[in-house]
Amino acid sequence: MNDRELDRRLVAAVGAMDAEAVRALLGAGADPDARGGDGLPVLCAAVAAYDSAVADALVEAGADPDRVLPDGTTPLWRAVDGGSPAVLTAVLGDEPRLRLPHEARERLLGLARSWYETGAAEELRRRTGAPGPAGTLRVSDDADAYHWVEQVSLGGLVVRAGHGGVLTVLEWAFRVLTPVDELIARAAGLPDEDHATWWEVVWVLLQRRSLETWSAVVAHRDHPDPAHRRFVAEYLRTRGIVVHDSPYAEREGALLADWAARESDPGMLARVLDAYAEYEHDGRESAGLRHAGHPDPRVRRQVPDLFFPAEGASLTPGARTALLGLLRDRDAEVRAGACRVAVSDAGLLAPAVRALTGLAGGPDARLRGEAAALLASCRDRTPAVADALFALLDDDDRITRLEAAYGLALRDDPRTAGAIDRVGPLGSAFVDDHRGSALWRWAREKARPEPA
Incomplete structure (x- = not known):
């Protein structure tokens, strides 16, 4: 594949927001500063799409976040303007305090501070002159969906209202030691810690x-x-x-x-x-x-x-007594938390397993998944546990089914082959997963002919 074809495929992969394909093409020699159909570097497309995973891959491969664009901005400027802390972190690159001159750092800080102090909706109103209220949507701001931010739209423009986080990232990257009280005030004014x-x-x-x-x-x-x-x-x-x-x-x-x-x-x-x-x-x-x-x-x-208990230590008698009561608590989440600790204690294993089998058949999908994981790896090898795991193969959640199949494989249960079918193909995301590896080993051992 020649360089032109590699770059063409890279542009397509960036447009499709396919970070895995982007990394593979960059590894094969595609130009991280390849230009898209609009004539701009593909990093600008990733920034505009709020695709932090693709932006990170491009910058890591050498894309220039400081390249001056026809409108006088840079990809880094656009990342600050966009209001996504995750995208900014991906685009910021190595040693920005040393890489950028003082004047450039001050302009970026001023841009972030202006957005933060004005507010996303008001700044969009100022830029577009559009009347009426802005549209807001709560969106995940990172590839792992750990943190959220409001996405604000008005007059045909869209921005993420995370400029307080953008400003915080820039200040630390440029070693501006903002007063602690001011930083905490930025967080305290938000709805929650996510x-x-x-x-x-x-x-x-x-x-x-x-x-x-x-x-x-x-x-x-x-x-x-x-x-x-x-x-x-x-x-x-x-x-x-x-x-x-x-x-x-x-x-x-x-x-x-x-x-x-x-x-x-x-x-x-x-x-x-x-x-x-x-x-x-x-x-x-x-x-x-x-x-x-x-x-x-x-x-x-x-x-x-x-x-x-600390590593190598055991539960104290007082802790065992308290946990035994919590295993019978009327609140399902309390019982699940008690199981996490009690399942490793020989004296509490039996009541913990009873609580887990109850959770495994309960209405809460998240707790069913947690019960599946704890039952799969626990030392109890009784038929009751195997039956509870088998029942979880009907769960809608694939990871819960994977845990159940893993637990059956650990027990060399004859229903494991059917369990593997219920899980389905795992794909590249599970190449290094201990559960997927255990199922693969079990299937390989069963396929091996018996010695004469």
């Missing part, structure tokens, strides 16, 4: 690892606005997951223990306990025992994770 801007604020504050930054963030746990307190709980929870060997880990655990002991709002308490579960702290189990009987199910749902 908003793309909320995540960008959390992530930037996690990168700023000074004691000064940490202290300024946790000071908001006493803020009169509940949104600020929710932000602190989420910040600490995320730190517990992603920041390893934190110099503040012991201090954070003590802070969360004290917060959990005095928090009276059930919703906030649930968030605090969720964060506390990410820390190895001496008071964690005591907090779980204290709240195992809380009247609000949101609180009880967080309790089982507080009983997870």
Whole structure:
């Protein structure tokens, strides 16, 4: 295939938003700065389509985010203008603070700040002169659909209202240390923590690892606005997951223990306990025992994770007793959480399996999937578990069926061949998946002729 054909196919793959094909063509030698039918680099098409996965592939392969376009903009400028934090992150490229001159950095910051302060709808109204209300639509802002943002349309123009996140990303990329209070205010004004801007604020504050930054963030746990307190709980929870060997880990655990002991709002308490579960702290189990009987199910749902023992340790008698009660809780999510911990304990395996088989036959699709995964890998090899897994092969969710088939294969159940058929072809996405590999090995072993 010659270079011209490679580039033609790359343009088509970008237009089809096929990131896998784009990566394959770039690997085969297609030009990452190939031009589409409009004469613009294909990176501009990815930016316009809000396709962060394709934009990331192009920039990683060498597409120039700073190429000056006929209208005087650049792909990076267009990414800032578009208001998608995910697309901006993909287009930003390596070392933008060193790559871009001061004046260019200031113009980009000014553009993002202007959008953020004016508001997406008002800025579109200013640009188009269109009357009437703007149309808004909640959309996923990243390829994995973890975070959302509002997409705003007016007068034939469309933009994403994530400029607070865009501004936050740019500031950190250019090492502008925005005051902590200002950053938290950007997140606190949003509906929930799944908003793309909320995540960008959390992530930037996690990168700023000074004691000064940490202290300024946790000071908001006493803020009169509940949104600020929710932000602190989420910040600490995320730190517990992603920041390893934190110099503040012991201090954070003590802070969360004290917060959990005095928090009276059930919703906030649930968030605090969720964060506390990410820390190895001496008071964690005591907090779980204290709240195992809380009247609000949101609180009880967080309790089982507080009983997870340290690596190599076992559950304490008190934790076992509390978990046994939670396995019988009237709330299905509480029972599921208790199963996650109890299924690994020999003394609680039988009641955990009973709870899981109940969840596997229940109305909640998400909990059926979780029950399938826990039943598949648990040490119980009784016919009751195999039958529960077999019944899950009728589930509408393919991953639930995959877990069920995997569990049958681990048990060398004679119904595994039919289970594999029920799952169907897995495709390239499951090449390295442990469940798919187990089904492939099982089928290969059964196809091998018996020795004479």
